[in-house]
Amino acid sequence: MPDSTSRDPAPQAAHPSDGTGKLAVETVGLTRNFGELRAVDGIDLAVPAGSFFGFLGPNGAGKSTTIKCLTGLLRPSGGAMRILGRDPLADPVAVKRRIGVIPEDLALFDRLTGAENLTLVGRVHGLDGGTVEERAEELLDLFDLGDAAGTLVADYSHGMRKKLSLAAALLPSPRLLFLDEPFEGIDAVASRLIKRLLHDFVDRGGTIFLTSHVLEIVERLASHVAIIHRGRLVAQGPVEELRAASGAAGQTLEELFLGVVGARDDEDRELSWL
Amino acid sequence: MAVSSGLEPGPASDRRAGAARGLVGTFLWLRWRMMVGGLSARRRSGWRLASAWAEVGGAVFLWVGSLGGALALSIAALFAARALAAGGTGRAVVLIAARVLLGVASAGFLLFPAMRGARTGPGGRIRLQLLPISRRSLHRLEVASCLADPWLILVSPALLVLGSALALGLFGPVSDRPGGGAVALVAGLVLCAALVALSAAASLGVELLFRSRRRAEMTALVVSVVLIVVSMVPAVINRQDERASRSARDREPRPEQSLPAGPREPSWPAAPRERGPATGSRISPQAGETGSAAAELEHLMMPSPWTIALPSEAYVRALAMATSGRWGPGWSAVVVLIVEALALFGLSGVFWRRLTGGTASSSGRRGPARAVRVPELPLVAPPVAALAWAQIKTALRTLPGRMALVSPLVMGLVFVFLIGSDWRFTLGGAAGPGQVAAVGSAGPAGAIDLAGAVLAAAVCALGLLATQPLSVNQLAADGAGLVVAFQAPIQGGELVRGKALGLGLLAVMTTVPGSLLVVVLRPGALPLWPAVLLVAASAACLVAPVFTALSAVFPKAVDLNRMGRSSQPHQLAGFLALLTTGLAFLPGLALAAGVYAWSRSPLAVVVAEAAWLAVTLAVARVGLALAGRLVDDRREDVYLALSAD
Numbered sequence: 001m002p003d004s005t006s007r008d009p010a011p012q013a014a015h016p017s018d019g020t021g022k023l024a025v026e027t028v029g030l031t032r033n034f035g036e037l038r039a040v041d042g043i044d045l046a047v048p049a050g051s052f053f054g055f056l057g058p059n060g061a062g063k064s065t066t067i068k069c070l071t072g073l074l075r076p077s078g079g080a081m082r083i084l085g086r087d088p089l090a091d092p093v094a095v096k097r098r099i100g101v102i103p104e105d106l107a108l109f110d111r112l113t114g115a116e117n118l119t120l121v122g123r124v125h126g127l128d129g130g131t132v133e134e135r136a137e138e139l140l141d142l143f144d145l146g147d148a149a150g151t152l153v154a155d156y157s158h159g160m161r162k163k164l165s166l167a168a169a170l171l172p173s174p175r176l177l178f179l180d181e182p183f184e185g186i187d188a189v190a191s192r193l194i195k196r197l198l199h200d201f202v203d204r205g206g207t208i209f210l211t212s213h214v215l216e217i218v219e220r221l222a223s224h225v226a227i228i229h230r231g232r233l234v235a236q237g238p239v240e241e242l243r244a245a246s247g248a249a250g251q252t253l254e255e256l257f258l259g260v261v262g263a264r265d266d267e268d269r270e271l272s273w274l
Numbered sequence: 275m276a277v278s279s280g281l282e283p284g285p286a287s288d289r290r291a292g293a294a295r296g297l298v299g300t301f302l303w304l305r306w307r308m309m310v311g312g313l314s315a316r317r318r319s320g321w322r323l324a325s326a327w328a329e330v331g332g333a334v335f336l337w338v339g340s341l342g343g344a345l346a347l348s349i350a351a352l353f354a355a356r357a358l359a360a361g362g363t364g365r366a367v368v369l370i371a372a373r374v375l376l377g378v379a380s381a382g383f384l385l386f387p388a389m390r391g392a393r394t395g396p397g398g399r400i401r402l403q404l405l406p407i408s409r410r411s412l413h414r415l416e417v418a419s420c421l422a423d424p425w426l427i428l429v430s431p432a433l434l435v436l437g438s439a440l441a442l443g444l445f446g447p448v449s450d451r452p453g454g455g456a457v458a459l460v461a462g463l464v465l466c467a468a469l470v471a472l473s474a475a476a477s478l479g480v481e482l483l484f485r486s487r488r489r490a491e492m493t494a495l496v497v498s499v500v501l502i503v504v505s506m507v508p509a510v511i512n513r514q515d516e517r518a519s520r521s522a523r524d525r526e527p528r529p530e531q532s533l534p535a536g537p538r539e540p541s542w543p544a545a546p547r548e549r550g551p552a553t554g555s556r557i558s559p560q561a562g563e564t565g566s567a568a569a570e571l572e573h574l575m576m577p578s579p580w581t582i583a584l585p586s587e588a589y590v591r592a593l594a595m596a597t598s599g600r601w602g603p604g605w606s607a608v609v610v611l612i613v614e615a616l617a618l619f620g621l622s623g624v625f626w627r628r629l630t631g632g633t634a635s636s637s638g639r640r641g642p643a644r645a646v647r648v649p650e651l652p653l654v655a656p657p658v659a660a661l662a663w664a665q666i667k668t669a670l671r672t673l674p675g676r677m678a679l680v681s682p683l684v685m686g687l688v689f690v691f692l693i694g695s696d697w698r699f700t701l702g703g704a705a706g707p708g709q710v711a712a713v714g715s716a717g718p719a720g721a722i723d724l725a726g727a728v729l730a731a732a733v734c735a736l737g738l739l740a741t742q743p744l745s746v747n748q749l750a751a752d753g754a755g756l757v758v759a760f761q762a763p764i765q766g767g768e769l770v771r772g773k774a775l776g777l778g779l780l781a782v783m784t785t786v787p788g789s790l791l792v793v794v795l796r797p798g799a800l801p802l803w804p805a806v807l808l809v810a811a812s813a814a815c816l817v818a819p820v821f822t823a824l825s826a827v828f829p830k831a832v833d834l835n836r837m838g839r840s841s842q843p844h845q846l847a848g849f850l851a852l853l854t855t856g857l858a859f860l861p862g863l864a865l866a867a868g869v870y871a872w873s874r875s876p877l878a879v880v881v882a883e884a885a886w887l888a889v890t891l892a893v894a895r896v897g898l899a900l901a902g903r904l905v906d907d908r909r910e911d912v913y914l915a916l917s918a919d
Contacts, residue, residue: 072760072909073757073761073909092763094763095763096761096762103757107754107756107758108754108755109664109668109753109755110753110755111667111668111755112664112668112755113646115646119647120648120664121758123660124661124758124759124764125762125763129647129648129650132647133646133647152671155487168758
């Protein structure tokens with residue numbers, strides 16, 4: 001795969017695919033246009049299997065559009081993709097069988113209860129009734145949703161929906177998880193639980209592709225990051241290698257991010273009337 | 275550098291007036307920008323843009339129509355003022371017309387804002403609450419915005435013109451005593467205020483009612499059923515009148531039968547005897563007749579006990595008193611009107627405080643429940659069965675789904691009641707009309723109540739049509755849940771088969787009870803009931819792929835909790851679905867008629883319809899496979915239609 005650094009002077013680590021490890025997600029020149037707007041501009045992603053991959057970028061950079069392309073909600077305008085070694089455009093069912101997704105808009109049936117949502121997800125993934133029942137009960141208990149299992153999702157709070165969405169993504173036991181802002185609106189207790197779950201998932205060989213605006217969380221969890229800015233990939237690689245490449249080994253991910261994306265020239269400006 | 279607070283020093287009253295003007299200007303700008311933004315072409319498909327323009331065009335048409343109507347009514351008000359000033363019968367006619375017109379307008383002031391309240395979501399309200407504007411000011415703005423109501427634009431100029439013409443004495447004094455014109459003018463002004471307050475109270479009250487999801491669903495269901503029943507009332511009354519007149523005609527002796535000989539009497543009844551004592555006065559001397567008519571007019575001018583609480587009635591009473599020289603009682607009526615206006619304004623304030631005082635309570639807790647199982651269906655793959663199960667579950671928890679269950683039953687009852695036992699439609703049989711042949715009987719010996727079968731088929735068609743808000747927009751109607759299906763490891767073919775199966779089972783729930791009710795009430799149709807169900811099933815098979823294709827081509831984000839357009843599929847899709855449903859019933863009905871005419875055997879009809887169902891099942895299988903490919907091709911468009919709205 002071509003290196004994504006060719007267009008940008010930002011610091012880059014060695015390309016993950018240069019090693020011998022397999023790639024869970026691989027894109028070449030992935031592009032997506034909305035009319036005249038190019039939301040994703042020829043990005044070359046390489047997510048090693050078994051990694052915790054943080055996908056970062058400012059608002060409107062193209063993170064969610066990229067995830068929607070990778071998970072089959074949007075069709076790319078150009079480029080190629082491979083997910084877990086398969087082409088999701090040619091064989092979408094096989095890919096979807098092995099991935100779990102928390103989309104930006106928390107895909108859940110409002111008019112089904114929490115338990116019914118999990119049952120539906122399990123059954124459409126081809127799990128037998130007993131397995132679905134067993135896993136659903138375990139997940140509902142784990143996420144403290146047991147008392148609300150029979151409540152319609154329409155009556156759930158945002159945090160409850162987020163937890164149920166994560167439970168639905170985990171239920172089919174996927175090998176790759178796409179998580180779009182999974183910690184947004186989650187309380188500290190649930191956040192801690194989710195972090196531990198995700199760590200365990202990666203420890204057992206799973207791969208996580210996560211977007212978040214909370215750089216501290218990504219810094220603590222992610223082994224690899226990619227930074228997208230105005231639709232273009234401007235940095236990619238293991239966190240430590242990116243720090244080394246930037247020439248400041250001790251800097252935080254936030255400093256690295258601002259260095260790559262570019263802090264605004266006028267950020268020191270004051271509002272005199274405030 | 276000097277810092278400006280934005281508030282210049284000056285008298286407090288000037289500052290308040292300036293702030294109020296700024297607030298009104300800001301809200302006018304906000305409305306304008308929202309309308310322009312709604313028409314923006316960015317990231318909108320052609321038909322959605324056309325829909326937005328059509329909506330604005332409709333509103334503009336309504337406004338222009340209201341202004342034209344207001345002008346015409348204002349001119350009429352001048353004539354009315356002249357008639358009131360002249361007195362006599364003309365005055366009475368004007369007052370009666372005012373009672374009727376303002377009564378109807380009051381219903382409009384209640385109904386249309388109520389519908390607006392049912393459609394309004396909390397989003398805009400929450401944003402406004404976050405602004406540094408007091409709740410009281412926002413409430414006054416909300417009430418003031420009702421001034422733009424087309425009904426008020428239509429009525430208020432005429433009220434003011436009438437009052438002004440009387441107050442200025444354009445057509446002479448309205449009575450022997452001065453002050454009557456002032457009563458009329460003040461009453462008109464206060465009525466306008468009362469109608470604005472009524473409009474605001476109705477809109478906010480219904481919005482409050484609809485804030486709770488469950489309350490909204492229950493209210494919408496009850497209102498919908500009541501509307502169906504009420505819409506049938508004129509036909510029922512008409513039917514009753516027809517029956518009464520027919521039975522009266524039947525009771526009349528026919529001259530050639532009852533009076534074979536002797537001199538003939540007139541066949542019409544003697545008027546005085548039939549009409550009772552009141553009619554007696556009509557043959558009294560001229561003076562008595564005039565007095566009675568005047569009394570009748572006087573009675574019609576005054577409010578009835580049933581409507582006395584309406585602001586329009588208080589207004590007419592004030593007008594009547596003012597133009598009869600009794601302006602003391604006239605002012606009393608004005609005071610009543612003021613009290614009513616203040617009460618309605620206060621009520622709207624109470625609703626406003628409830629709406630803005632907290633978030634909607636979720637009363638939907640159902641208590642703990644554990645994981646659930648999807649029933650296994652023979653010959654159906656588990657993902658398809660799961661999708662069908664989810665389709666039924668979600669459909670029955672929506673207003674259209676519940677309506678689809680209830681409305682065919684209600685319509686079946688209404689049909690049977692309307693048609694009653696009068697309509698006999700039988701083919702063959704030596705026995706008289708209405709006699710029933712046993713199932714399986716062949717030959718012309720028996721006769722079947724085809725009217726009942728036709729009614730049952732009509733109820734089945736209505737049952738299918740009632741599911742259209744769900745079936746014609748079956749993809750987008752799932753909202754965010756559709757993404758679950760799109761991200762599931764299934765092909766488009768499995769998705770549409772699951773949905774078609776679920777909607778098919780829903781159609782069974784909507785058609786079987788209603789048609790059964792008809793054949794129970796019209797037992798003569800019982801032998802053909804299975805054939806009716808088979809006709810409906812084959813029609814459902816034929817429309818299933820079409821509905822899926824329509825939902826893929828015309829996806830529309832809907833809120834199935836709401837009444838009106840916001841819960842309906844795209845209008846063109848709805849029209850095509852209606853057409854398709856009608857056409858889909860034709861082959862089955864034609865086959866039934868042909869086979870029955872040829873064989874006179876209900877069993878033969880059932881067998882023929884079963885064979886036709888097998889054919890339509892095969893057609894549906896092929897059609898759904900094609901529709902599945904179409905859904906695969908249109909996934910992104912459907913998803914974008916959902917996320918863009």
